[in-house]
Amino acid sequence: MIQKVDYALLGTLAVRDGMLQMVSESADDREKETINREEYTKLKSHVQEIVRQQFSLADTANVRAPVVRSKFKTIAENSMRNLGIQITETDMPALVQKLFDDILGYGVLEKYFFDSSITDIIVNNTEIRIIKNGKRTIAEDKFEDIYQAHTILDRMLAPTGRKIDSSTPRVNARLFDGSRLHACVTPTAVDGILITIRRFPEAISVDTLIKNGTLSKKLLEFLRACVAARQSIVISGGTGSGKTTLINAVGAFIPYDESIVTIEDTAELQIQHPDVRRMEARTANIEGQGQITLRNLVGDSLRMIPDRIIVGECRGEEAFDMLQAMNTGHDGSLTTVHANSAQDCISRLLTLTQMASMGLEQAAIYEMIAGAVDIIVHIDRDKTGQRKIQHIVETAGSDISSTGVTHGVKLNTLWKYDRNNGWQWVAEEFLRKEKLIEDGGWKCSF
Ligand SMILES: Nc1ncnc2c1ncn2[C@@H]1O[C@H](COP(=O)(O)OP(=O)(O)O)[C@@H](O)[C@H]1O
Ligand SMILES: [Mg+2]
Incomplete structure (x- = not known):
């Protein structure tokens, strides 16, 4: 049959x-491969041994630094000569790179860290998938076996001081380029090993933000003046609306002679500035110990003599401390808040502050917000994925009712976007106009 x-x-x-x-x-x-497997194995162990002898601790801790790479290249080339391995000039760089990846780097995963179109790398035992330009595909490479995957995972974790084994089978870590790694091994990973790497997104330039319609040149000039005039700014918006990206852009306007401390849950800010000290919070370990909150860090930052404090995102009690910092000499500080509008941002700040300030009256909190926050920029992401600044408002003191009770913060809308006219200046009065012109160098055309 x-x-x-x-x-x-x-x-x-x-x-x-x-x-x-x-x-x-x-x-x-495979025909292109100029040396066979056996020769490669021999060469690799030779290079490995010399690297072990000649690399300092500092070299090993910083393998991707240009000076270390060049040291490695010399070792690799000498080894080939000593072993009598013939290779053409054109094939040399690829072979040195492969040796580097296998001996010091992330093996078959290394090259994905240098391709900006790849956002995620997912390892399922020996198999590798990548998300490239938003599309998930099976990678050409794979690990030879599960042990090789383990070796690379251990190498990724080594500089982070974290370990993974069957007694602590799960780990989260940040890699050399800021990428986030999650991994688990047996018994949590049923078939052996699972690694998920979310690549650190490349910072989007201000030019791109203008070109792609996130904001206009005029808006950018306005924000630049706000920063120069030490206005405290809150960026409001939903998840993925571009708050962090915008804070990166705005943060770069901070004068270079000022000192910045950044505080984040997960370090993702990329402020282009010569004096940035970065701190990251930490969750508790399995024994429930070692937690370091954003609140702790805002407290610490006040003792670090910064000119400006940037809290990546206020989403808890730290809002109280941030507002206090803004009210006590750290004006010009920046943060983001998850909210649906500038108005909603005020309610959100109220709620967050209430979480921390046992018994502080609402009126007092509103006054605190009005005193601390100068400008709120609201950014939005529409159904098509387009990010756009929707409105920019200034705070105009507490909102006091006829009976004398503070029941909100007055907001004065300055800029507003609408589909037909783009961004329009809509304010009749602008409380901070003189300040922005004098201290911020704003070229106001109205
Ligand atoms: N204005 C923008 N234009 C295009 N892409 C953007 C813009 N802002 C953010 N992104 C992209 O969207 C993702 C989320 O942006 P992020 O700034 O982290 O948002 P949020 O902080 O509001 O959650 C990032 O991958 C970033 O590259
Ligand atoms: Mg963010």
Whole structure:
């Protein structure tokens, strides 16, 4: 009996078993390989040994630094000469790179860290998937076996001081380029090892923000003047609306002779400035110890003599401390708040502050907000993914009712976006106009 061959099924199985990958790498790829596997193994252990002898602790801790790379290159080239391995000038860089990746780097994963179109790297045992330009695909490479995947994971974790093994089978870490890594091994990972890496997004330049319609040149000039005139700014918006990106852009306007301390849950800010000291909070360990809150860090930052404090995102009790800092000499500080509008941002700040200030009256908190916050910038992301500044408001003191009770913060809308006219200046009066012109160098055209 002749059995019908199901090629589709065979293809799927081949991918599963790593066969298709061998096929797709194809014979001519392998022909290009200038040294055979045996020679490569010999060369690798030779280089490995010399690196072990000649690399200082500082070198090992900083393998991607240009000076260390060049030291490695010399070792690799000398080793080839000593072992009598012939290789053409053109093939040399690729071979040195492969040796580097395998000996000091992240092995087959290394190259994905240098491709800006790749946002995620996902390892399922030996198999590697990448998300490139938003599309998930199976990578051409894979780990030879699970031990190799373990070796690379250990190497990734080594500089972070974290360990993973069967007694602590889960780990979160930040890698050399700011990428976040989550990994688990057996028994949590049923089949051996799972690694997920979310690449650190590249900072978006101000030019790009203007080109892609997030804001206009005039708005940017306005924000630059606000920063120069030491206005405390809160950026409000939903998740993924571009708050952190905007704070990066605005933070770069801080004069270079001022000192910045940044405080974040997860370090993601990339402020282009020569004097940034970065702090990151920490969750409690499994024994419930060692927690360091944003609140702790805002407290610490006050003792670090900064000119400006930037809290990546206020989402808890730290709002109270941040407002207090803004009220006591750290004007010109920046933060973001998750809110649906500038008005909502005030309610949100009230709620967050109430979490920390046992018994402080609402009226007192509103006064605190009005005293601390100067400008609120609200940014939004629409259904198509377009990010846009929707409005910019200034605070105009406490809102006091006819009976003398403070029941809010007055907001004065300055800029407003609408689809037909773009960004328009809508304020009749602007309380901070003189200050912005005099201290911020704002060229007001109205
Ligand atoms: N104005 C923008 N234009 C295009 N992409 C943006 C913009 N702002 C943010 N992004 C992208 O959206 C993602 C989330 O941005 P982020 O600033 O972290 O948002 P948020 O802090 O509001 O959660 C990032 O990957 C970033 O690259
Ligand atoms: Mg953010």
